[in-house]
Amino acid sequence: MNRIQQKLQEDKKLLSIYFTAGYPQINDTVSIIEDLENNGVDMIEIGLPFSDPLADGPTIQESSTQALRNGMTTEKLFQQLKDIRKTVNIPLIIMGYFNPMLQYGVEEFCKKCEEIGIDGLIIPDLPVDVYSEKYQAVFEKYKLINVFLITPQTAEERIRFIDSVSNGFIYMVSSASVTGATSGFGSDTKDYFKRISGMNLKNPQIVGFGISDKQSFKEATEYSNGAIIGSAYIKHLTKNGVEKNIDFVKTIR
Amino acid sequence: MTYQADEKGYYGEFGGAYIPEMLYPNVEELKQQYIQIMQEESFQKEFKDLLKDYVGRPTPLYFASRLSEKYNTKIYLKREDLCHTGAHKVNNTIGQILMAKRLGKNRIIAETGAGQHGVATATVCALMGIECIVYMGEIDIDRQAPNVARMKLLGATVIPAKSGSRTLKDATNEAIRDWINHPVNTHYIIGSVVGPHPYPDMVARFQSVISEEIKSQLLEKEGREAPDYVVACVGGGSNAAGIYYHYLDNPDVGIIAVEAAGKGVLSGESAATSALGKEGIIHGSKTLLMQTQDGQITEPYSISAGLDYPGIGPMHANLYRTGRAEFISITDEDAMKAGQELARLEGIIPAIETSHALAIFEDRKFKKDDIVVLNLSGRGDKDLSTYIDYFNL
Ligand SMILES: Cc1ncc(COP(=O)(O)O)c(C=O)c1O
Numbered sequence: 001m002n003r004i005q006q007k008l009q010e011d012k013k014l015l016s017i018y019f020t021a022g023y024p025q026i027n028d029t030v031s032i033i034e035d036l037e038n039n040g041v042d043m044i045e046i047g048l049p050f051s052d053p054l055a056d057g058p059t060i061q062e063s064s065t066q067a068l069r070n071g072m073t074t075e076k077l078f079q080q081l082k083d084i085r086k087t088v089n090i091p092l093i094i095m096g097y098f099n100p101m102l103q104y105g106v107e108e109f110c111k112k113c114e115e116i117g118i119d120g121l122i123i124p125d126l127p128v129d130v131y132s133e134k135y136q137a138v139f140e141k142y143k144l145i146n147v148f149l150i151t152p153q154t155a156e157e158r159i160r161f162i163d164s165v166s167n168g169f170i171y172m173v174s175s176a177s178v179t180g181a182t183s184g185f186g187s188d189t190k191d192y193f194k195r196i197s198g199m200n201l202k203n204p205q206i207v208g209f210g211i212s213d214k215q216s217f218k219e220a221t222e223y224s225n226g227a228i229i230g231s232a233y234i235k236h237l238t239k240n241g242v243e244k245n246i247d248f249v250k251t252i253r
Numbered sequence: 254m255t256y257q258a259d260e261k262g263y264y265g266e267f268g269g270a271y272i273p274e275m276l277y278p279n280v281e282e283l284k285q286q287y288i289q290i291m292q293e294e295s296f297q298k299e300f301k302d303l304l305k306d307y308v309g310r311p312t313p314l315y316f317a318s319r320l321s322e323k324y325n326t327k328i329y330l331k332r333e334d335l336c337h338t339g340a341h342k343v344n345n346t347i348g349q350i351l352m353a354k355r356l357g358k359n360r361i362i363a364e365t366g367a368g369q370h371g372v373a374t375a376t377v378c379a380l381m382g383i384e385c386i387v388y389m390g391e392i393d394i395d396r397q398a399p400n401v402a403r404m405k406l407l408g409a410t411v412i413p414a415k416s417g418s419r420t421l422k423d424a425t426n427e428a429i430r431d432w433i434n435h436p437v438n439t440h441y442i443i444g445s446v447v448g449p450h451p452y453p454d455m456v457a458r459f460q461s462v463i464s465e466e467i468k469s470q471l472l473e474k475e476g477r478e479a480p481d482y483v484v485a486c487v488g489g490g491s492n493a494a495g496i497y498y499h500y501l502d503n504p505d506v507g508i509i510a511v512e513a514a515g516k517g518v519l520s521g522e523s524a525a526t527s528a529l530g531k532e533g534i535i536h537g538s539k540t541l542l543m544q545t546q547d548g549q550i551t552e553p554y555s556i557s558a559g560l561d562y563p564g565i566g567p568m569h570a571n572l573y574r575t576g577r578a579e580f581i582s583i584t585d586e587d588a589m590k591a592g593q594e595l596a597r598l599e600g601i602i603p604a605i606e607t608s609h610a611l612a613i614f615e616d617r618k619f620k621k622d623d624i625v626v627l628n629l630s631g632r633g634d635k636d637l638s639t640y641i642d643y644f645n646l
Contacts, residue, residue: 178430
């Protein structure tokens with residue numbers, strides 16, 4: 001069983017953190033991951049920065065631009081992570097846009113991930129249709145779990161299709177928007193959480209986008225298995241640097 | 254074998270829809286309906302009536318005798334510069350606003366480089382009484398000030414794109430983000446044959462009126478529907494797609510695509526995508542784009558805002574890859590000279606985008622009786638300040 005699947009069986013609401021690799025400083029990647037695990041974070045999304053992150057709001061855009069300026073590349077990230085499994089046990093997911101993976105070579109990229117001990121990928125601009133037709137076999141060969149997004153506008157039939165192609169969890173985008181911390185969810189969002197929870201999908205759901213504090217974490221996980229925090233954590237990093245992760249985790253749970 | 258899109262939106266290996274799930278419902282709705290809507294009789298009638306009475310179509314096919322004499326061949330200019338708003342862009346925005354209405358959308362967003370597409374979008378939104386938001390790179394806002402003022406006068410909101418190179422690519426990113434944030438009531442009017450399927454095919458169909466008219470106009474003037482060559486500048490490639498469209502699958506017609514070399518293809522300041530690009534994904538489409546070895550999209554450069562884009566539409570990537578089209582790149586300097594030359598030989602001041610296409614005659618020689626039809630995609634009013642600075646006028 002993959003680390004993601006194992007983690008999802010634990011009886012708790014998972015706290016997952018996204019950060020942009022190479023931000024604030026190029027060599028912060030490993031220490032951020034280790035420190036987040038030590039402070040009780042359950043899963044980590046390592047952002048591979050991209051020049052044109054279409055699905056991201058200003059916070060993640062700016063951290064990506066800075067990371068690229070710092071010299072972050074795909075190869076550099078793999079180098080930084082090569083011994084990560086000597087110190088880190090929680091599931092690690094790489095989240096990035098498709099073009100850098102395509103240029104690296106999709107198979108080569110997947111192979112590298114398996115060697116390092118990456119458990120899954122989130123690629124917002126690789127649609128499930130293209131994935132299932134062209135890339136699923138490669139991902140499976142290297143035992144990578146691919147995670148797909150759904151939104152409040154995703155039709156039921158498509159959710160069922162995504163569920164059938166998924167083998168880890170479904171990334172439930174809280175509202176139709178790009179990434180970026182907002183505060184609190186309205187009743188529409190809660191109805192959507194409930195509706196999806198009532199579909200009895202085979203994959204558990206983890207909520208992302210717009211989670212920034214205890215309140216929004218609690219609301220997001222009422223009907224799901226966990227939540228992902230990105231922009232709010234990057235803002236914390238920008239303000240406090242890499243040392244005070246414990247303070248951030250305490251503001252969430 | 255065809256050079257048109259297949260039903261999944263692929264031109265050979267290029268095209269498709271590489272979009273985040275957040276965009277899926279909107280793009281899928283459009284994909285399911287665009288052909289059917291375009292074929293409806295009421296749509297066709299409204300589209301044709303507006304093109305005729307509002308845009309001023311058909312645009313003339315003008316035999317440029319002094320230019321022809323100078324370059325010792327037969328050059329016809331398809332006068333898209335005479336369209337309402339000053340460029341071919343309006344053919345597409347008329348089509349798309351009618352599409353948006355039929356899809357029940359009440360908010361329009363667009364990206365713009367030179368501002369021509371922004372003006373054409375603001376114009377049709379005013380015409381239909383629909384809210385209009387245009388994203389434009391900060392740098393382009395500076396160098397295309399008259400068009401910014403036009404958009405505002407027409408009631409549109411112009412939002413500066415401040416990320417990345419602050420030009421067309423970044424304006425497109427911002428428009429896509431806006432669309433993600435407004436998934437129900439908004440239609441995105443893309444300004445060229447770029448973006449996810451069905452956009453490249455839909456925009457090409459709206460622009461195809463250009464070559465449709467040429468067929469009958471040339472028949473009248475020369476007794477034949479097909480010229481020996483069609484020539485157009487390529488930013489994203491919509492005016493090119495329009496003039497190529499009905500000749501794509503006719504091997505007797507040579508296709509010439511002209512890209513912006515900027516300060517020189519190898520200068521590091523260029524927008525010559527076919528020469529410098531590699532296959533990859535930009536704005537939801539698999540195509541040729543300028544990028545680093547690591548897959549980061551690079552910042553293009555051209556004196557012409559409308560050609561300052563690091564990708565080309567998937568139709569053109571396929572025309573390049575298959576060798577169906579001949580690609581030529583033209584520097585800022587040669588384009589500016591060609592623009593001035595057209596002004597002096599024919600009394601027509603072209604857009605600087607178009608000047609790139611006009612510049613090929615210096616080096617690319619044609620036979621005396623070759624018929625070459627060049628798409629005069631836009632007029633130079635918007636570029637006056639660039640012409641003034643460049644020639645110290
Ligand atoms: C006059 C003119 N020609 C050409 C272009 C380039 O666009 P495309 O390649 O889509 O025709 C523009 C874009 O703004 C333009 O204004």
